[in-house]
Amino acid sequence: QVNEAEAVVFNIPSYACQRRTALDNHNTVLTFVSQDALSLLAENAELSDEDGRGVAFRRAAAVLKALPEPVTGMTQLRGLPCLGGHSLRVIKDILEDGASGEVELTKESERFKALKVLTGIFGVGVKTAERWIREQIHSLQQLQDSGQTLNRAQQAGLEHYDDLNQPVTKAEADAIGEIVREAVMSVLPGAQITVIGGFRRGKLTGHDVDFLVTHPEEGREVGLMPKVVSWLESQFSALQGFLLYQKTTRNSYLESKDGPARPASNMDRFERCFSIFKLPEEETRGTKQTETLTENTPEDTCSLAANWQVKGGEQMKPAGHKAWRAVRVDLVVSPISQFAFALLGWTGSKLFERELRRWAGHEKAMSLSSHALYDNKQSRYLRATSEEEIFAHLGLDYIPPSERNA
Ligand code: TTP
Ligand code: MN
Ligand code: MN
Ligand code: MN
CATH class of the missing domain: 3.30.460.10 (Beta Polymerase, domain 2)
Known part of the structure; x- marks a missing residue:
């Protein structure tokens, strides 16, 4: 067990364009889980038309990706850029409990699942998906049955x-x-x-x-x-x-x-x-x-x-x-x-x-x-x-x- 004084303190520049981020980062499962969790929250924010929050989570996830060593404790994260209170809370939950309640709830939410399925259709953006969800369309089958008018891109996307x-x-x-x-x-x-x-x-x-x-x-x-x-x-x-x-x-x-x-x-x-x-x-x-x-x-x-x-x-x-x-x-x-x-x-x-x-x-x-x-x-x-x-x-x-x- 690493004690606080010995804990590695990472020095990560604030902008992602100031640092090298390879595809394979040498991180532990826990750090990967945290990264995925933050990416999922970013995706959820983007799908909810909250781009500002989306970028904040993307930046936080990117900082974890750039770390040269696995994160084992919260003290290592001290002073790191782009990690706001919300992101730190999510990482803490994962380090301590192995999962984040907020992330699990998001993943399972009907709205998130429907947004993912519908925006997964080429030609369908968040605005269109939200309109369909308001009309009780949550799945491809429901979309097909609804008789919604699809543009050429969406028709190809569905097909x-x-x-x-x-x-x-x-x-x-x-x-x-x-x-x-x-x-x-x-x-x-x-x-x-x-x-x-x-x-x-x-x-x-x-x-x-x-x-x-x-x-x-x-x-x-x-x-x-x-x-x-x-x-x-x-x-x-x-x-x-x-x-x-x-x-x-x-x-x-x-x-x-x-x-x-x-x-x-x-x-x-x-x-x-x-x-x-x-x-x-x-x-x-x-x-x-x-x-x-x-x-x-x-x-x-x-x-x-x-x-x-x-x-x-x-x-x-x-x-x-x-x-x-x-x-x-x-x-x-x-x-x-x-x-x-x-x-x-x-x-x-x-x-x-x-x-x-x-x-x-x-x-x-x-x-x-x-x-x-x-x-x-x-x-x-x-x-x-x-x-x-x-x-x-x-x-x-x-x-x-x-x-x-x-
Ligand atoms: P994507 O093809 O969407 O993403 P990607 O190739 O990085 O990942 P994937 O494997 O999922 O395809 O976009 C490629 C790059 O092009 C990305 O950096 C964003 C950029 N880009 C646009 O997509 N649209 C634009 O109008 C401009 C200027 C850039
Ligand atoms: Mn918050
Ligand atoms: Mn691409
Ligand atoms: Mn592309």
Whole structure:
């Protein structure tokens, strides 16, 4: 038993962008439980439209994630940043009793469960979920029975609910990457494609796959997205395209009345595409499902191209098995002049991004967005062609993507 005088006192900088947060932190089960508990309270606050409280819990959870050693007693937490009374109470309950009553109650509450299920539908936000709950809709079945009018995104979200709520593996992300590469290179040779989001941070699974596309010649990237979408939709026939859903938005950065002089808004204005890909299972079978390969019937192993060419190719699968799975994919296009900012702004984690912007604003009188960095004291934009330069402008030590998992 460690006595108070000997207890480790951690020295953790206050902003998440000042510290390294790897994926695997070396913490005890208890610290993990506390982290999860705080993340759950954050999620509950976000689902209740209490973003301020949500961020407070996210910051507290991130501090636990950054600790170099397991927490065994409350005295170790003395003087740590971002741990408010509420978070400390939750951690204390877990350290002393193994669980937090508030967290357990939240987890079991009908409202929380319904909000999770309903916002788990692609295209459904907190506002919509709350309206449905007020109308006694708590489950997918009740939603379907209610005859509610769903928009195109929500229809796709409901239709592919199970697939979209199953984590995307690295192998699937790689397979999607190959398809995206082929599409982009077909319509704009010389373009550059970078994985962003969680997979760039080294995560092994994700809720989607994110890509940033640019071209070394400024301007060549303009209007790229509709061409990529057409290519994806037309492979190999109109009925067997790669896209189950897509919504493309054009770049509105230069034409908007408040930009580029006001980069403070964290609303991103790149040309982008929210989509749902139809990923053929064969694409990932080699790495993911080797054990099932030997069990395949002969007609099951027909070539991928044949599958696509034959209308209703799924019917070659045993009943109940479809030959593909739905995967959420985000595509973003940036001009090369903004590439470093886009890369930094889209790599995440969400908390890391938020903390970078807070640091820039509060500590440096700068405005950071995924388009630019503005220095309010010098009244000018600071140029950068790499993430390293942006960290340097901000007076921060460089943190590589794999350690931005705050
Ligand atoms: P997500 O894909 O939502 O998150 P993720 O990739 O970190 O995690 P997951 O495995 O669950 O997919 O977002 C990726 C990053 O993009 C994240 O840092 C937030 C950032 N981002 C937006 O999502 N929208 C925007 O408009 C901007 C500017 C950034
Ligand atoms: Mn409180
Ligand atoms: Mn992602
Ligand atoms: Mn995304």
